[in-house]
Amino acid sequence: MRVLLVSTYELGHQPLHVASPAAALRRRGHDVRCIDLSVEQWDPALTGWADKVAFSVPMHTAARLALQVAADVRKPVCFYGLYAAAGRRVADRTIAGEYEPALVRWVEGTTDGADEPEIQLGRAPAASELPARELLPPLDRYAHLALGGEERVVGYVEASHGCAHRCRHCPIPVVYDGRIRIVAQDAVLADIARQVEAGARHITFGDPDFLNGVHHSRRIVRAMHERWPELTFDCTTKVEHILRHESIWGEMANAGCLFVVSAFETVDNSILERLDKGHTRADAVRVVTLLREHGTEIRPSFVPFTPWTTLDGVRDILDFVADHDLIGSVDPVQYTIRLLLPEGSLLLDHPDVAPYLGPYDAEHLTYTWTAADPEVDALQLRLAALVEARVAAGASIADTYLAVRAAAGARELILAGSVEGRPRLTEPWFC
Numbered sequence: 001m002r003v004l005l006v007s008t009y010e011l012g013h014q015p016l017h018v019a020s021p022a023a024a025l026r027r028r029g030h031d032v033r034c035i036d037l038s039v040e041q042w043d044p045a046l047t048g049w050a051d052k053v054a055f056s057v058p059m060h061t062a063a064r065l066a067l068q069v070a071a072d073v074r075k076p077v078c079f080y081g082l083y084a085a086a087g088r089r090v091a092d093r094t095i096a097g098e099y100e101p102a103l104v105r106w107v108e109g110t111t112d113g114a115d116e117p118e119i120q121l122g123r124a125p126a127a128s129e130l131p132a133r134e135l136l137p138p139l140d141r142y143a144h145l146a147l148g149g150e151e152r153v154v155g156y157v158e159a160s161h162g163c164a165h166r167c168r169h170c171p172i173p174v175v176y177d178g179r180i181r182i183v184a185q186d187a188v189l190a191d192i193a194r195q196v197e198a199g200a201r202h203i204t205f206g207d208p209d210f211l212n213g214v215h216h217s218r219r220i221v222r223a224m225h226e227r228w229p230e231l232t233f234d235c236t237t238k239v240e241h242i243l244r245h246e247s248i249w250g251e252m253a254n255a256g257c258l259f260v261v262s263a264f265e266t267v268d269n270s271i272l273e274r275l276d277k278g279h280t281r282a283d284a285v286r287v288v289t290l291l292r293e294h295g296t297e298i299r300p301s302f303v304p305f306t307p308w309t310t311l312d313g314v315r316d317i318l319d320f321v322a323d324h325d326l327i328g329s330v331d332p333v334q335y336t337i338r339l340l341l342p343e344g345s346l347l348l349d350h351p352d353v354a355p356y357l358g359p360y361d362a363e364h365l366t367y368t369w370t371a372a373d374p375e376v377d378a379l380q381l382r383l384a385a386l387v388e389a390r391v392a393a394g395a396s397i398a399d400t401y402l403a404v405r406a407a408a409g410a411r412e413l414i415l416a417g418s419v420e421g422r423p424r425l426t427e428p429w430f431c
Contacts, residue, residue, distance in 0.1 A: 001107050004050035007036045008065035010058060012143035012427025013156035013204060017056040017081055019131035024100050025107060027129055034135040037065065039142070047073050052107055054078040057086060060171070060340060063365055078106055082175055085118065085343055086365050096175045097121045098161065119175055121162075130194055139195060143427035145202040145232070147258070152232075154202045154425065155195030157188050159220050163208045165238065166346060168276045169265075169303065172208050174344040180212045188220055189227070196228055202258070203233040204425070210235035214245055225255035232256040234299075234425070239264065239279035242287045253294040258423040259329075260291060264300040267320045268313050271306055274352055281320075288324050297422050299329050305338040305380045307356035307369050314379060315410040321401070328419035331428035332391065332400040336384040341367040382407055391428075396420065 005022055007015035015036055022032045033046060047053055053075050055066040063083035070077050070090045079087025080103050084094040093113040095102045097120040105111045144151035160183060162176030192203055203224070210217050217235075224231060233256050242249075242262060249257075266272060267281045284300070291298050304317050314335075321330055339347075342365055347353050358368035371377045386407055390400040398419045405413060 002031045002049055002051045003033075003107055004046050004053045005032060005034045005056065006053065006066065006069065007034070007038065007056045007062070008069065009038045009062040010036075010056070011206070012038070012425065013154065013206070014133060014136055014139055014142050015056060016131060016156055016158060016206070017058050019133045019136055021054070021056075021080075021100050021103055022132035022135055023129045024104055026132060028104060028108070030107060032132070032135065034132070036136055037069070039137050042069060044072075047075055050075055052076045052078070054080060054103060054107075055087065055091075057081040057083040059083060060342065060365060063087070064363075078103065082171055083342070083365070089362070094118050095120055098124050098181055100124055121176065121179060121181070123181060130190055133194065133198070139198050139200055143425045145258075145423065146426055147232075147423045148421065151426065152201040153199045154204055155192060155198075155200030156204045156206055157183075157191050157195075158206050159183050159185075159188050159210065159217050160207045160213050162212075164212045165209070165278065166276065167263075167278070168274070168346040168350060169339060169341075171340075171342055171345070173346055174342070182213055182216055185216065185220055185223065189223055192224060192228075192231075196231065201231065203231060205233060205235040207236065209237050209241060211237040211241040211245055214241075214248070218248060218251070221252065221255050221257075230256075232258050234259045234261065234423075236261040238262065239277070239283050239287050242290065243279075243283060246290055249291060249294045249296060253296045257296050259297040259299050261299045261301060262287065263303075265303045266306070266309075266313070267317055268308075271308050271313075274306075274308065274350065275347075284320075285324065288326070297329055298326070299331075299422075299424065300326065300334070301337075302330070302334045303337050303339050304335060305371070305376065307339070307353060307371055309371055309376050310373060311375060311379065311409065314376070314408050315405075318401075318405050318408060318410050322413055325419075327401050327415070328397055328422040329424075330397075330401075331424070332387045332397060332404065333428050335401075335404050336380065336387050338380055339369070340365075341369065343367075379408060 005018045007018045018034050025032050057063040058081040063086040077091045078093040079091040080095040080099040084096040093106045102120050139153050160180050162180040163172045166173040166178050264284050356369045360367050
């Protein structure tokens with residue numbers, strides 16, 4: 001079979017979720033081509049070549065973009081990945097979770113999906129081949145590490161899939177329901193080796209939570225550092241995991257951990273409780289201090305706009321960022337994020353959501369909602385437009401932050417010294 005695998009967006013990195021199934025399909029003798037629409041132009045001729053077309057949709061933005069492209073594809077179509085369910089109205093098959101075996105079966109025609117569940121959580125056998133990254137644009141076309149005035153090529157791997165937690169606003173529990181699936185250590189290290197050979201000097205561990213399998217992750221970090229001592233890395237993990245495993249951060253820093261992405265979401269404890277985040281505002285403060293004691297930076301992500309957000313709550317986030325010297329560690333887009341409520345969201349059944357909930361928006365793949373205070377919704381629109389314009393114009397993080405403060409009506413702030421230069425990826429989206 002001739003199979004076209006399409007990525008629309010994978011957070012600025014070379015799409016592992018195209019390269020990995022491409023290798024599995026080629027092992028079975030199929031002719032595979034790949035295209036990444038985040039850095040390449042769509043070529044309609046490819047669908048003329050292909051017998052089947054599969055779209056990788058690991059995140060919300062990817063799913064929205066894939067729906068636009070797939071609507072014009074006149075071949076059998078599959079959506080696979082975390083947001084596969086979003087493709088039901090255009091795809092012949094949707095596969096979420098551990099999708100590769102079911103994707104191979106769909107390509108080979110051994111099932112049409114009618115007799116298989118949409119969500120696959122079986123433990124797939126260890127991969128016997130490297131992801132077919134040679135079918136994709138080179139690493140230097142993707143996000144880089146910005147560090148000390150230079151930019152370094154970045155590789156991307158995942159040591160696990162899923163998450164052991166069930167935060168109510170997160171799309172992962174909808175599929176994995178508190179489960180994780182480990183990727184074999186040898187497979188992860190072999191993929192790192194290939195990317196180092198291709199020029200990577202920094203590795204992003206893209207697991208939803210790198211410390212879900214803390215012993216597995218530490219073994220991989222140790223082995224990576226032993227083999228490539230100059231290689232640096234970043235990872236993503238929950239506030240509560242950072243604190244629960246506080247004894248590991250010296251080791252992680254010594255092995256090259258430059259920064260940790262963590263979903264603070266807000267600093268309002270009542271909202272954190274509604275989201276079932278498992279941490280408090282005070283915990284977030286402890287995390288900032290703990291990581292910095294070891295020379296590792298925290299890069300928080302936020303969801304400032306929820307049905308319960310107040311104008312003072314937005315200003316409180318901005319003050320928190322300034323008070324804890326985080327201005328240079330927060331990408332300005334984080335001040336504009338609005339809560340998504342995709343199909344199956346655990347928040348939909350929360351009684352505190354009901355008064356604000358509207359109909360499902362099939363274009364934006366979320367249930368609509370309005371804030372308790374209409375001025376909050378208006379502020380979100382203003383901040384989104386402001387940040388987009390500032391980023392497009394090349395404004396600094398500090399200047400954009402101050403503009404956001406002014407637009408939000410926060411108290412005037414004079415910055416003492418530079419906030420630039422914190423290690424970061426040049427792609428600002430985290431999820």
